[in-house]
Amino acid sequence: MSDRMHWSRWGDPARTTTLPANALAMLELAFGPPAPRPAVDQQAVQLPAVGLPDDVLDALRDAIGVEHVDTGVEPRLLHTGGKSTPDLLALRGGDAAAAPDAVLRPADHDEVQALVSLCSERRIAVVPYGGGTSVVGGLTASRDGLVAVVAIDLGRLDRLVDVDEVSSTAVLQAGVSGPRAEELLGEHGMTLGHFPQSFEFATVGGFAATRSSGQSSSGYGRFDTMVVGLKVATPLGTWELGVAPASAAGPDLRQLVLGSEGTLGIVTEVRLAVRTKPVTAVYETWRFPTFVGGATAMRTLTQDGINPTVLRLSDETETSLNLAKPESIGADSGGGALMVCGYEGTDDRVERMRREVGEVLQGLGGTPLGAEDGEEWAEGRFNAPYLRDALLDQGVLVETLETATFWSNLDHLYAQVKAALEGALSAQGTNPIVLCHISHVYRTGASLYFTVACRETDDPRAQWYTAKQAASDAIVAAGGTITHHHAVGRDHKPWYAEEIGPIGTDVLRAVKRSVDPAGVLNPGVLIP
Numbered sequence: 001m002s003d004r005m006h007w008s009r010w011g012d013p014a015r016t017t018t019l020p021a022n023a024l025a026m027l028e029l030a031f032g033p034p035a036p037r038p039a040v041d042q043q044a045v046q047l048p049a050v051g052l053p054d055d056v057l058d059a060l061r062d063a064i065g066v067e068h069v070d071t072g073v074e075p076r077l078l079h080t081g082g083k084s085t086p087d088l089l090a091l092r093g094g095d096a097a098a099a100p101d102a103v104l105r106p107a108d109h110d111e112v113q114a115l116v117s118l119c120s121e122r123r124i125a126v127v128p129y130g131g132g133t134s135v136v137g138g139l140t141a142s143r144d145g146l147v148a149v150v151a152i153d154l155g156r157l158d159r160l161v162d163v164d165e166v167s168s169t170a171v172l173q174a175g176v177s178g179p180r181a182e183e184l185l186g187e188h189g190m191t192l193g194h195f196p197q198s199f200e201f202a203t204v205g206g207f208a209a210t211r212s213s214g215q216s217s218s219g220y221g222r223f224d225t226m227v228v229g230l231k232v233a234t235p236l237g238t239w240e241l242g243v244a245p246a247s248a249a250g251p252d253l254r255q256l257v258l259g260s261e262g263t264l265g266i267v268t269e270v271r272l273a274v275r276t277k278p279v280t281a282v283y284e285t286w287r288f289p290t291f292v293g294g295a296t297a298m299r300t301l302t303q304d305g306i307n308p309t310v311l312r313l314s315d316e317t318e319t320s321l322n323l324a325k326p327e328s329i330g331a332d333s334g335g336g337a338l339m340v341c342g343y344e345g346t347d348d349r350v351e352r353m354r355r356e357v358g359e360v361l362q363g364l365g366g367t368p369l370g371a372e373d374g375e376e377w378a379e380g381r382f383n384a385p386y387l388r389d390a391l392l393d394q395g396v397l398v399e400t401l402e403t404a405t406f407w408s409n410l411d412h413l414y415a416q417v418k419a420a421l422e423g424a425l426s427a428q429g430t431n432p433i434v435l436c437h438i439s440h441v442y443r444t445g446a447s448l449y450f451t452v453a454c455r456e457t458d459d460p461r462a463q464w465y466t467a468k469q470a471a472s473d474a475i476v477a478a479g480g481t482i483t484h485h486h487a488v489g490r491d492h493k494p495w496y497a498e499e500i501g502p503i504g505t506d507v508l509r510a511v512k513r514s515v516d517p518a519g520v521l522n523p524g525v526l527i528p
């Protein structure tokens with residue numbers, strides 16, 4: 001994890017946000033009188049005692065150097081869980097029971113391999129730690145039957161290993177963060193084009209392990225479609241995959257590692273298909289009378305093979321709240337459903353794409369609003385997560401969840417999940433606001449991303465889990481996937497088991513037994 005990350009909030013402590021007066025007034029209108037709930041003081045948080053035997057600690061120090069094996073309180077606290085709202089609520093309340101016993105910082109693949117082999121022999125649970133931005137409980141390992149838990153922080157694996165300009169590929173080490181990847185590739189005139197909202201902290205290894213999808217997925221694709229090769233440290237030894245751009249040599253085993261969330265090995269290097277860095281980028285907004293109408297326009301574009309680099313559409317509620325711009329919260333949004341379209345590339349390509357998209361959108365009822373709001377969206381797009389902490393400070397529960405389905409089922413899934421969230425939270429005596437947007441589109445379907453806000457009850461974690469359970473049940477019943485890009489972690493496991501069925505579950509368990517016979521790799525995560 002980046003040392004810049006706050007221990008109990010999202011992001012850089014120096015960028016901690018408070019809510020402007022207009023947002024506080026709107027909260028009072030929506031949820032009643034203020035009920036602030038500040039976090040406990042960091043010094044008040046108690047960590048469990050370090051449970052690693054001395055001889056294991058000595059062996060770990062021999063493997064990677066004394067200074068890279070850390071059992072101090074602060075590093076352990078900074079590696080406790082991820083950044084879901086329940087994770088943050090636990091820490092804000094002083095609960096750090098999930099802290100690892102030590103944080104290990106290997107320098108390269110060989111050191112990661114040595115640690116994985118050692119932990120497998122000594123029955124120590126291993127949590128691979130990238131940016132620490134998991135929102136599905138992917139960084140909280142179960143201790144059952146194991147001696148202790150260590151977090152293997154990949155932050156020192158931060159190099160560009162190789163660039164093949166002829167083939168447009170680059171090999172990046174797993175601990176390279178989003179901005180660092182752009183910086184390293186930028187020196188060669190290239191871009192990865194992967195910009196999830198967690199971009200500033202999340203890592204290449206984490207993107208691969210969770211099959212992440214970025215805000216420019218419409219143009220550049222999801223992260224898993226960019227991966228052409230992988231190097232993985234497993235308890236059985238080093239596993240390297242991907243010798244050609246495409247292959248008919250049996251099932252694609254890269255796909256077994258992608259999305260495996262640290263349960264089958266630690267990814268140390270990723271060979272990625274990269275692109276030429278764009279010369280021009282233009283982001284503009286459009287208004288549609290309804291969310292359904294905007295979604296139809298998105299489908300038309302995608303099925304016609306017209307893919308702007310960024311394509312997202314807020315539903316009527318999300319549009320009305322102007323949530324992406326705190327200074328505008330509560331101001332008149334103009335109504336309808338707001339779409340953001342972004343175009344990146346050469347001047348010519350951007351102009352051509354913009355014209356083509358414009359013709360289709362105008363023909364389907366869209367009104368062009370120009371580039372001002374689009375540019376503001378692009379500039380502020382990594383600031384929104386800071387708002388969640390500011391809302392939690394005010395006793396307002398905020399969390400997100402996401403799913404995807406085929407176009408023909410999208411309206412149904414949207415209605416069912418929204419109703420489930422509203423129903424579950426209203427039944428607890430709160431008055432929830434449920435927002436949604438589409439941010440990832442395919443020829444055959446799209447994702448739905450929900451944000452929920454309501455007044456916290458006395459036990460906000462239990463409050464959220466009840467709502468999450470209702471929404472997850474609704475997702476499965478309505479034929480959606482339990483996750484489009486956040487991954488499975490611990491939080492989605494029951495519904496994931498339903499999604500892949502008993503045969504899928506058996507296959508996964510068999511692979512896990514074979515690669516990780518001691519069961520030390522991220523136990524309790526992903527595998528049903």
Ligand SMILES: Cc1cc2nc3c(=O)[nH]c(=O)nc-3n(C[C@H](O)[C@H](O)[C@H](O)COP(=O)(O)OP(=O)(O)OC[C@H]3O[C@@H](n4cnc5c(N)ncnc54)[C@H](O)[C@@H]3O)c2cc1C
Nearest residue numbers: 130131132133134138196197198203205206212213262267
């Ligand atoms: C505010 C916010 C916004 C987000 N926005 C997006 C978004 O737009 N799109 C999106 O896809 N996701 C998003 N996420 C989720 C999260 O950022 C992604 O899942 C991301 O890919 C995780 O990367 P990371 O480096 O932080 O991994 P971590 O959180 O450190 O780890 C995630 C999982 O992968 C495992 N892992 C990490 N590194 C490795 C490795 N090298 N080898 C094997 N296993 C490993 C971990 O053990 C864990 O199970 C968001 C999260 C937050 C908090």
